[in-house]
Amino acid sequence: MDQLLQHGLNALILGGTYALLGIGLTLIFGIMRVVNFTHGELYSFGAYMMFMWVMFAGVNFFLALVLAVVLGVALGAAIEFLLLRRLRGADIDTTMLVMIGAWIALQNAEQFAWSGVAKSIDNPFPSSPLVLGPVSVSWNRLFVFVVALVLIAGSYALINRTRLGKAMRATFQDRETASLMGVEIGFIHTATFALGSGLAAAAGALLGPVFVVYPTMGDLASLKAFAIVILGGLGSIPGATIGGFILAFMEELGAGYVSSGFRDGMGFLLIILILLVKPTGLFAQKERIG
Amino acid sequence: MTGSAGIELAVEGLTIRFGGLTAVDGMTFQVRTGEVLSLIGPNGAGKTSAFNAITGYIEAVGGDMRYRGTRLNGLKPNQIAALGVVRTFQKTSVFAGQSVHDNVLIGLHLRSRQQPLAILLGLPSVAREEKALLAEAEAILRFVGLQARAAQVASSLPYGELRLLEVAVALAAQPKLLLLDEPVSGMNPVETESFMRLLGEIRAQGVTVLLVEHDMKMVMGVSDRIVCLNHGRIIADGTPAEIRGNSEVVRAYLGERYARAHG
Amino acid sequence: MKRGATIAWLAFLFSVPLWMGDLYVLHVLIVTGIFIIAAMSLNLLLGYTGQLSLGHVAFFGIGAYVSSLVALGFEAHLLPGWLVRLEPKPVWLAMLCGIVFAGLSGWVIGKVSFKVRGAYFVIVTVSFAEVVRLVALNWVELTQGPMALNNIPPLRLGIPGLFELSFLRKPANYYLVLVVAVVSYMLIRRLVNSRAGRAMIALRENEPLANSVGVDVTRVLVLATMISAAMAGAAGALYAHYVRIVDPDVFLFIYTVTMVIMVIAGGKGTLAGPIVGGLIFGLLPEVLRALQIAPEVQWVVYGVLMILVVYFLPDGIVPAARGWWQRRREAPAAGAAPGSPTPEAAR
Numbered sequence: 001m002d003q004l005l006q007h008g009l010n011a012l013i014l015g016g017t018y019a020l021l022g023i024g025l026t027l028i029f030g031i032m033r034v035v036n037f038t039h040g041e042l043y044s045f046g047a048y049m050m051f052m053w054v055m056f057a058g059v060n061f062f063l064a065l066v067l068a069v070v071l072g073v074a075l076g077a078a079i080e081f082l083l084l085r086r087l088r089g090a091d092i093d094t095t096m097l098v099m100i101g102a103w104i105a106l107q108n109a110e111q112f113a114w115s116g117v118a119k120s121i122d123n124p125f126p127s128s129p130l131v132l133g134p135v136s137v138s139w140n141r142l143f144v145f146v147v148a149l150v151l152i153a154g155s156y157a158l159i160n161r162t163r164l165g166k167a168m169r170a171t172f173q174d175r176e177t178a179s180l181m182g183v184e185i186g187f188i189h190t191a192t193f194a195l196g197s198g199l200a201a202a203a204g205a206l207l208g209p210v211f212v213v214y215p216t217m218g219d220l221a222s223l224k225a226f227a228i229v230i231l232g233g234l235g236s237i238p239g240a241t242i243g244g245f246i247l248a249f250m251e252e253l254g255a256g257y258v259s260s261g262f263r264d265g266m267g268f269l270l271i272i273l274i275l276l277v278k279p280t281g282l283f284a285q286k287e288r289i290g
Numbered sequence: 291m292t293g294s295a296g297i298e299l300a301v302e303g304l305t306i307r308f309g310g311l312t313a314v315d316g317m318t319f320q321v322r323t324g325e326v327l328s329l330i331g332p333n334g335a336g337k338t339s340a341f342n343a344i345t346g347y348i349e350a351v352g353g354d355m356r357y358r359g360t361r362l363n364g365l366k367p368n369q370i371a372a373l374g375v376v377r378t379f380q381k382t383s384v385f386a387g388q389s390v391h392d393n394v395l396i397g398l399h400l401r402s403r404q405q406p407l408a409i410l411l412g413l414p415s416v417a418r419e420e421k422a423l424l425a426e427a428e429a430i431l432r433f434v435g436l437q438a439r440a441a442q443v444a445s446s447l448p449y450g451e452l453r454l455l456e457v458a459v460a461l462a463a464q465p466k467l468l469l470l471d472e473p474v475s476g477m478n479p480v481e482t483e484s485f486m487r488l489l490g491e492i493r494a495q496g497v498t499v500l501l502v503e504h505d506m507k508m509v510m511g512v513s514d515r516i517v518c519l520n521h522g523r524i525i526a527d528g529t530p531a532e533i534r535g536n537s538e539v540v541r542a543y544l545g546e547r548y549a550r551a552h553g
Numbered sequence: 554m555k556r557g558a559t560i561a562w563l564a565f566l567f568s569v570p571l572w573m574g575d576l577y578v579l580h581v582l583i584v585t586g587i588f589i590i591a592a593m594s595l596n597l598l599l600g601y602t603g604q605l606s607l608g609h610v611a612f613f614g615i616g617a618y619v620s621s622l623v624a625l626g627f628e629a630h631l632l633p634g635w636l637v638r639l640e641p642k643p644v645w646l647a648m649l650c651g652i653v654f655a656g657l658s659g660w661v662i663g664k665v666s667f668k669v670r671g672a673y674f675v676i677v678t679v680s681f682a683e684v685v686r687l688v689a690l691n692w693v694e695l696t697q698g699p700m701a702l703n704n705i706p707p708l709r710l711g712i713p714g715l716f717e718l719s720f721l722r723k724p725a726n727y728y729l730v731l732v733v734a735v736v737s738y739m740l741i742r743r744l745v746n747s748r749a750g751r752a753m754i755a756l757r758e759n760e761p762l763a764n765s766v767g768v769d770v771t772r773v774l775v776l777a778t779m780i781s782a783a784m785a786g787a788a789g790a791l792y793a794h795y796v797r798i799v800d801p802d803v804f805l806f807i808y809t810v811t812m813v814i815m816v817i818a819g820g821k822g823t824l825a826g827p828i829v830g831g832l833i834f835g836l837l838p839e840v841l842r843a844l845q846i847a848p849e850v851q852w853v854v855y856g857v858l859m860i861l862v863v864y865f866l867p868d869g870i871v872p873a874a875r876g877w878w879q880r881r882r883e884a885p886a887a888g889a890a891p892g893s894p895t896p897e898a899a900r
Contacts, residue, residue, distance in 0.1 A: 035605075035672050086864065092672065093605060097817050097863045100810055105856030112849040219806065223683055226676045265687035268680035275669050275677050345765065367764035377765050385758040396755045400767035402748040406776055409747040410740050416747060423748075463766040 002134040003256065011252040012245070013141045016148030017203045019244030021221060022228030023155050023237050024199030030235025031172045031192045035092065037099040038079060040222030041106040042197040046072050046204030047213040048110055051119050054209075061124045065147075065205050072201020073194045080193035085186070111215040118212040144206045151202055152241055158195070159237055168192060172235050200225070220264060227267040231274060246270075296323040297358075298467050298498045299344070299375075304353035306339050306522075313339040315522040317353070321467070326489070326499040328509045330533075331519035332542055337502040338380055340519075341471055345377045346370045357467065372400060374466035378456045378473060380502075386445040390436055390455055393444050394427040397462025401426065427462070434458045434488060450481040457488070467498045474505050486512055510534070518542065566731055570724040579723045583795060585835030586730040587788050590737050592815040592827035594784035597741055599813070600821030601750065602777040603757025604666060608678030609785055610809040611685045612655045616786025617793040617803055618689060618696060620644075620651030621705045624794070629695040644708045648790040655786020656779050663778030667771045679806065686804030701800035708794050726795050733791060737784055742824055744780065753777050754822075814855075818862045820869025829871050 021043065028036045049068035053059040059067070083102060087095050125139035159165035170178035171188045179185050204221070211217075228247055232239025247267050255263035299321040306314040314336040321327045329337045343350040346367040355362040357375055365373075385393050402423060404416050431437040434454045439447060444455060453473060460468060474482045482505060489512050493499060503509050509516060509530070516533045518526040520542040526533055533539055573579055595609045626641035642650075662681065669677050689696045696702065708729065711717035720729050744750045752773045755763035764770065793799045811834060819830020834855070841851040866873040 029672070033672065035675055083860065090867065093599070093817060093821070094863055094867055096605070096607075096675070097813065098860050100813070101856040101859035101863070103856070104810070104859070105853045108849040108852035108856070112847065112853070223679060227680065230673065230676055265684055265691075268684045268687075271680045272665075272677060272684065275673065276665060347761065347764075366769075367761075368767045368769045371765055371767035379761065379765075383759060383762045385755060385762065387758055388754065392751070396751045396763070396768075397766045399748060399752055399755070399763075404748045406744075406749050406780075409743055409749055410780075412739075412743050416743075420747070459762070459766060 006135045007252040007256045008249070009135050009137055011249040013137070013145045013148075013248075014252070015245035015248030016145050016152070017207050017244075018224060018228060018248050019152055019241040020148055020199045020203040020206075021225040022232060022240035022244045023152065024196035024203075025225040026229045026232065026235055026237065026240040027159075027168070027192050028196040029229055031168055032084075032189055033092070034084065034193075035096045035099065036193075036196070037096070037103040037222060038106060039196070039200050039225050040218030040220070041103055041110075042072050042076060042200035042218075043204035043221040043225075044110060044213070044215065044218035045075060045106070046201030046206075047121075047208030047217065048114060048204075049201070050205045050208045051114070051121050051213050054121050055119070061122075061209075065202075068205035069198050069202045072205075073198035075201070076197025077190050077194035079197070080190045084189070084193065088186075088189075107215055107218065114215070116215055118214040120212050121209040123209040138210075140210055144210060147206060148203075151199065155195075155199065156237055164188075164191060224264075224267050227271045230271050297321070298323045298325075299500065300354075300356045301340070301344065302354045302356075304340060304343060304355060305351050306336070306343055306348065307351045313522055314343070314350075314519075317519070317522070317524055319517050319524060319527060321498060321500050322514075323498055324493075324496065325514040326493055326501060326512050328501040328503055328513040328516045329519060330503065330506075330509055330516060330539075331525075335519040335542075336522040337519055338471055339522075341377060341469055341502060344370075345375060345469060371463055374464070375469065376460045376463045376465035376467070377469035378460050378471055380471040380475075382449075382452050382456065384444045384452060384455050384459065386443075388444055389440065390431065390442055390444055390447070390458075391427055391440040393455055394430050394458050394462050395423060397430075397459035398423050398426055400463055430458050430462050433461070433491070435484075450477050453477065453481075454485075454488075457492075461492070465497055467500065468492065469500045469502075471502050472504065473501070474503065474508055482508055563735070567728075570727050576723050579727055581836065581839050583723065583727050583730050584792075585831060586727070586734050587792050587795070588811065588815065588835050589828055589831035590730070590734050590788040590791070591785050592812045592819070592831045593734075593737055593741055594781045594788065595812045596816045596821060596823075596827045597744070597753075597784070598777050598781040599816055600823070600826065601745060601757065602753040602774065604774065604777070605671065605675045606662070606666075606678045606778070606781075607675050607806075607809055607813065608662070608680070608682035609781075609812055610804055610806070611678075611682035612659060612782040612785035613789040613792070613808065614682075614685060614689065614801075614804040615658055616651040616655040616789030617799050618651075618702070618789075619654040619786075620647045620790035621702045621793045621799050622695070623647035623650045624706050625702060625704070627695060629692075631695075641706075644706055644794055645710060648708070648787070648794070651790035651793070652783050652786045655789065656783030659779040659782020660775060662782070663775035664771070666774050666778065679809075682804060682806065682809065686801055689801040689804060696801070699800060701798050702793075703798055705793055705797040705799065707797065720794070726791075730791055730795075733787060737787070738824070738828075740780075740784075745824065749773070749776060757822075814859055818859065818866075818869055820871030820873075823869065823871045826869050826871045830869070833870070 021039070025036060025039050028034060028039070046068045049071050050064050053064035053067055054061055079102060083098055084095065087098060123140050125143060129136040129138045130142060159168060167178065167183045167188055168191070170181065170183055171185060175185065224247060228240055228243040231246060232241070232243030247270070250266045250270055251263050254266040297320050301320070302318050304314055304317040305312070317336070317340060329340065331337055339348065342348040344355050344362060346362065346365050346369070350363060357370070357373055360373060362370055385396060388396070402419060404419055408416050428437065428440070431440055434457055436451060436454055436458060439451060444452070447455060457470070457473065474485050477485065486508055489499065501509070501513070513530055515528065516530055517524055518533060518536070518539045525538045525542060526536045528536070569582065570579060591609070591613050595606070598604050598606045598609070623639065623642050624644050624647035626639050628636065628638040631637045662678065665677060666674050690698055692698070708720040709717060718725070720726050752763065752768045755768050756770060756773050760770065789803070815830035815834050816827050817830070818834065819828065820826030837855070838851055841854060846854070862870070
């Protein structure tokens with residue numbers, strides 16, 4: 001039972017960051033219909049930014065976190081502006097290819113800059129874990145969980161309470177009408193991509209100090225993000241949030257009770273099964289065929 | 291499976307709903323073998339929805355559709371096509387990137403019996419059939435008058451010829467019942483005239499035609515019978531002469547005041 | 554391509570091992586050839602049928618693993634409590650098994666793809682490939698996991714006692730790959746110029762219209778995926794018995810990406826596209842390596858090149874080259890009919 005609780009707690013914490021990844025991608029995928037292969041690279045970018053600012057520049061941990069997210073947003077905006085703008089209206093495989101090209105370039109640039117050796121990032125938290133009865137959690141992870149929750153809440157507020165969010169939702173539901181109503185679609189796209197990328201960078205910046213940082217860490221993150229988006233249904237923030245937690249739980253339980261090797265496979269198996277049964281995902285409100 | 295007393299298509303109580311909107315409400319009509327029946331009515335009356343339901347693209351929430359006795363409800367579009375019921379689309383629909391010739395070849399899909407294994411092995415029967423299909427395609431293009439355009443990319447065709455190509459592709463599928471969805475919309479009078487002649491020739495081949503159209507001149511000119519829809523319901527069913535004088539029809543199209551003024 | 558040019562081209566290709574002394578170059582050509590076969594198979598699904606399948610490497614890897622396992626023999630629990638033991642079988646049989654298994658998994662994906670289209674399909678296929686990779690990595694009893702399957706026997710053909718052809722050395726493998734590549738090309742060309750191929754193109758170009766003339770979408774998808782997968786499996790089997798070591802890295806996403814680049818940059822939906830794309834992107838890393846450029850920078854160049862090709866030659870290199878050639882021929886001829894471009898007929 002204790003083990004179960006511990007797994008549950010771990011899953012909860014992991015789920016928070018997974019949710020960030022998922023929310024970011026569901027916005028991009030949902031509003032822009034872009035199969036964003038660079039999402040994982042923004043995740044590793046966030047982690048590498050933490051590494052660079054904390055370990056090289058000696059910047060304060062929390063300040064570095066803010067920097068990493070801001071830079072992630074900037075990088076996302078740059079990618080959208082430089083690469084995707086020109087492809088507006090092109091078919092999906094063209095966009096896909098450009099995203100793949102960007103992914104390859106980004107990942108290898110990272111590898112070139114920092115080499116393939118895994119890096120660890122110092123954190124300012126006490127090293128002895130907080131013990132809560134039968135379970136324990138490191139301060140670092142607790143911090144990650146809290147920040148993730150704040151960001152999730154922030155995203156939710158942005159989408160549902162602000163004008164920008166309303167414009168984004170309108171674009172998601174019906175692009176043409178939104179455009180006719182005065183929504184500047186180009187700006188929405190840039191904002192969406194930047195925001196989604198920022199969330200991915202945040203996830204990476206949060207988890208980087210928890211685990212280690214290496215160039216291909218983004219790949220699995222990308223795939224999991226897609227799994228979460230499918231799980232939760234395209235364009236649904238609550239769906240992506242819940243999806244993130246579900247995936248984390250499946251992974252923890254899988255790793256704990258089946259085999260640690262299959263941990264990562266759990267997510268994919270889940271997607272395939274769900275898609276076979278309910279192709280629009282668990283929480284999708286609108287029918288989507290491709 | 292032979293129709294009862296020459297009834298090609300029997301639609302009974304067809305009801306179609308989209309969410310809260312009832313697009314078609316208890317539509318009942320029949321198309322007799324060999325006739326040209328036109329479906330008219332103002333925009334939004336439910337004509338294309340009916341087409342979509344009959345040909346399997348959307349689901350009817352109620353009612354029964356039978357082609358020569360075979361129930362169409364629940365069948366997939368390609369199955370319905372295999373029965374001999376072929377449709378065209380309201381919005382110009384061709385294989386844009388392919389040549390005119392290849393478009394028709396694709397339409398000949400049901401005519402061909404090539405099996406994948408035979409294709410891969412390169413058996414001579416495949417080559418023979420390909421030759422026959424090529425001849426067929428040429429014949430169809432000549433029939434609609436597009437033979438000069440055979441090698442051109444479909445997307446480069448002028449509008450009127452595009453619509454002809456649509457008909458050619460539909461004819462390639464060997465329809466016994468042809469459903470044409472606004473085939474002359476956007477055509478100039480010359481093209482419309484020419485299309486009416488084509489329709490006559492199609493009909494002479496023994497094909498039954500169900501037509502949705504707004505162009506009254508054409509409708510009156512080619513139809514044996516006309517069915518008028520409004521708000522998803524049939525408001526009139528009869529010969530062109532009967533329909534022309536029908537006040538309900540006039541009211542539906544032109545409004546109450548016109549009907550009263552000219553009634 | 555005209556007959557004469559094709560024959561000359563083929564003759565040239567067949568002659569290469571006779572004068573190419575550098576075995577490394579032969580090796581590069583062999584691997585490139587294997588990738589071209591895989592790219593041609595992907596082109597059938599991605600290019601002609603328009604399905605965004607990004608898990609193609611799964612079929613390649615399944616072909617490789619199944620072929621290796623049958624050739625090496627294995628002993629493992631296929632289900633808890635059910636121990637299966639297989640004695641090593643002749644390699645040609647193993648390769649056939651690899652192709653069949655790959656084809657079967659293609660059948661499964663084809664069935665699935667009908668329910669799940671477009672961008673969702675991309676994700677399902679990627680996930681499928683990942684799952685297969687993780688299975689290969691973790692089912693150590695069967696696949697040896699990361700320790701890899703070693704000492705895979707090369708193909709041996711012949712009548713025992715009379716003669717025996719062993720495909721151990723590079724020249725022999727070159728010919729084997731070349732023959733398989735030519736056969737694959739012929740198969741695809743036959744398919745594409747037939748009723749089945751036209752149905753695939755119809756599905757890609759205008760699905761509702763295809764439906765209206767009787768094209769059965771599910772059947773077409775299943776057929777296309779099956780053949781595509783079987784061919785990729787063949788490429789995988791060739792690979793396994795050439796390099797003679799197979800590990801789970803064969804399922805890495807980057808290989809799917811390589812195939813995708815080859816197809817799209819070369820010209821999806823054309824017969825020559827994957828070949829041109831395959832040659833360029835198969836040989837490019839070697840050229841870059843010869844120029845002493847660091848591997849990471851190579852990949853960055855790769856990525857940037859991809860983006861550039863997509864921007865400036867969105868249909869791919871082969872159609873762009875054809876178009877350019879067409880315009881050059883029409884320019885001096887004043888009688889060219891305006892606005893009537895000749896389409897890419899049965900390529």
